[in-house]
Amino acid sequence: MDTETSSREPALPRPVSRREQAEATRGSLLRTAERLFAEHGLARVSNRRIVEAAGQANNSALSYHVGTRTDLLRAITRAHAEPIAHRTRELVELARGSTRPRDHVASLVLPYTEHLAELGNPSWYARFTAQVHTDPGATAGLHDDPLLATFLEEGNAAVWAHVPDLPAAEAALRRQTARLAVIHTCAEQERTAADTNTPADWPLVGAALTDAVTGLLLAPRSPH
Incomplete structure (x- = not known):
């Protein structure tokens, strides 16, 4: 057995870039909004509810990552x-x-x-x-x-x-x-x-x- 290979530490995962984090957050917000709109209707789902359901602490996350309400509907579509x-x-x-x-x-x-x-x-x-x-x-x-x-x-x-x-x-x-x-x-x-x-x-x-x-x-x- 190659002792050098067997003792080698596993490679660390590649750090996630800020851009990748933003894309993941945006995707989560879109999927969450689609589900809530589908189950409850557009009028009964507030932006704050979407943000909370997506696990985001910042209430402005939706407007920051997606934009207006129309932008949100258009992005899901x-x-x-x-x-x-x-x-x-x-x-x-x-x-x-x-x-x-x-x-x-x-x-x-x-x-x-x-x-x-x-x-x-x-x-x-x-x-x-x-x-x-x-x-x-x-x-x-x-x-x-x-x-x-x-x-x-x-x-x-x-x-x-x-x-x-x-x-x-x-x-x-x-x-x-x-x-x-x-x-x-x-x-x-x-x-x-x-x-x-x-x-x-x-x-x-x-x-x-x-x-x-x-x-x-x-x-x-x-x-x-």
């Missing part, structure tokens, strides 16, 4: 937007030229449900998204992420090329209903999964939502 945008681009490109409306609907629905599956159980993003979209004050300052905008625009155009010609007000209602169906169905599935400790069947949810949204958008307009 942005943390999830990149993988969703990447998958949306793949499916939108794959569906180009398809004559099946369902292919184009799937390119917009499945990236979201697939991302939720990747988060594991419990997760909070679907419920966070639902809380944001039911709070007028939040949605007023939180627009669609630019990472997704280009692909969503192309996918939506492909979907609506197959939709019956509708008056603008009715088209807007169908669009809103389809969006809310996806958001709130996924939020309920996520909540049930967290409560029962049984992961949601996200492939089934994605397929069912794709079928439902396709049927909703393509439904013939009845005479009024």
Whole structure:
């Protein structure tokens, strides 16, 4: 046995830099805020509550590491937007030229449900998204992420090329209903999964939502 090697002391861990500490603190604040917003709603969660739940002693930690309330919501959304945008681009490109409306609907629905599956159980993003979209004050300052905008625009155009010609007000209602169906169905599935400790069947949810949204958008307009 090499006595020099055996007597050598274990290497000390590399010191954590101040920048790494700041990034870790910011990440903890974002994850904590996402969970609290998802479970309790935006209005019932104060900045101080987020800071305390994240184990930070300084009450100004949130404003220092993240910024304003709108900055906080946008940062949480942005943390999830990149993988969703990447998958949306793949499916939108794959569906180009398809004559099946369902292919184009799937390119917009499945990236979201697939991302939720990747988060594991419990997760909070679907419920966070639902809380944001039911709070007028939040949605007023939180627009669609630019990472997704280009692909969503192309996918939506492909979907609506197959939709019956509708008056603008009715088209807007169908669009809103389809969006809310996806958001709130996924939020309920996520909540049930967290409560029962049984992961949601996200492939089934994605397929069912794709079928439902396709049927909703393509439904013939009845005479009024």
